[in-house]
Amino acid sequence: xTAVSQTPKYLVTQMGNDKSIKCEQNLGHDTMYWYKQDxxxxxxxxxxxxxxxxIINETVPNRFSPKSxxxxxxxxxxxxxxxxxxxxxxxxxxKGNQPQHFGDGTRLSIL
Amino acid sequence: xxxxEQNSGPLSVPEGAIASLNCTYSDRGSQSxxxxxxxxxxxxELIMSIYSNGDKEDGRFTAQLNKASQYVSLLIRDSQPSDxxxxxxxxxxxxxxxxxxxxxxxxxxIIQP
Numbered sequence: 343x344t345a346v347s348q349t350p351k352y353l354v355t356q357m358g359n360d361k362s363i364k365c366e367q368n369l370g371h372d373t374m375y376w377y378k379q380d381x382x383x384x385x386x387x388x389x390x391x392x393x394x395x396x397i398i399n400e401t402v403p404n405r406f407s408p409k410s411x412x413x414x415x416x417x418x419x420x421x422x423x424x425x426x427x428x429x430x431x432x433x434x435x436x437k438g439n440q441p442q443h444f445g446d447g448t449r450l451s452i453l
Numbered sequence: 454x455x456x457x458e459q460n461s462g463p464l465s466v467p468e469g470a471i472a473s474l475n476c477t478y479s480d481r482g483s484q485s486x487x488x489x490x491x492x493x494x495x496x497x498e499l500i501m502s503i504y505s506n507g508d509k510e511d512g513r514f515t516a517q518l519n520k521a522s523q524y525v526s527l528l529i530r531d532s533q534p535s536d537x538x539x540x541x542x543x544x545x546x547x548x549x550x551x552x553x554x555x556x557x558x559x560x561x562x563i564i565q566p
Contacts, residue, residue: 375553385497385541387553397552432496434553439485439545442554444496 345369348433348445355423356453363418363448365433374416375434375442376408385432391416428452455480459542459557467565472529474540474560479523482547486518487554488527489541497541501527532564 346367355361367374373392379385389408390397396408405421420427430449434442456479466472478486485504489497501516503509503525509516515528525544529536539561543554 377553382558383491383539384558385556387555390553399553441487441499441502443499446496 346433346435346443346445348431348448350448351446352449352451354451354453357423357425359423360419360421361423361450362420363431363433363450365416365418365445366414367433367435367443368414369435369437369443371435371437371443372413373436373438374410375436376416376418377432377434377444379430379432379447381429388431389416389418423452425452455483455544455555457542457544457555457557459540459560461558462561463563464560465563465565466532468532468534470532472532472536472562472564474527474529474542474562476525476527476542476557477523478525478542478544478555480544480547480555481520481523483544484547485545486516486525487543487545488514488516488525489543489556490536491539491541491559493539500540529562534564534566537562537564 349364375390376388388402407419409417430447432447433445436442458477487502488500491497503516503518513530517526539559541559542557546552
């Protein structure tokens with residue numbers, strides 16, 4: 343059973359479009375995260391969310407918005423996609439400050 | 454701003470030798486530290502977590518934490534070609550809060566057969 347699953351695995355789209363990436367975890371964790379890994383492989387936190395608070399990395403453009411329908415899901419919605427948004431986006435989850443478990447990633451390519 | 458520094462490498466180690474990976478961090482308030490392994494095109498995979506000063510051993514892997522020096526290391530004994538990957542050092546948030554991990558840029562390790 344996949345612990346943290348993301349869909350789609352690959353996403354190719356044009357500039358200006360709006361897209362969503364879905365994430366689900368079946369580990370019973372209380373906190374979920376979105377990370378961006380750029381072309382230089384640098385992994386950077388975008389958002390963290392539990393049922394009490396949303397923490398946003400101040401460098402993330404407001405075109406990016408997380409949406410959590412319940413504790414097991416944290417989706418990422420991106421408006422008006424730009425070339426610089428091309429990257430691999432990883433969802434992760436954890437319980438408290440225990441180790442985070444990562445999904446397989448979504449490879450986003452902007453044409 | 455929190456920072457985690459690693460030598461990007463590549464670090465080349467003969468098969469069977471000890472690979473030593475190092476990392477320094479800036480946030481003194483952090484209580485948790487992690488080493489992740491990432492193969493090309495794959496997601497980060499947890500190798501070790503460490504929360505207190507000293508050494509923690511798990512199989513061929515030993516993590517070392519020195520909070521006074523703000524230093525974390527990972528030793529891999531009896532290195533195997535399958536250990537060739539990028540190793541990411543990460544620190545958890547200050548006070549165990551909900552914000553995410555701060556990662557270094559990773560050290561590319563090559564184990565030479």
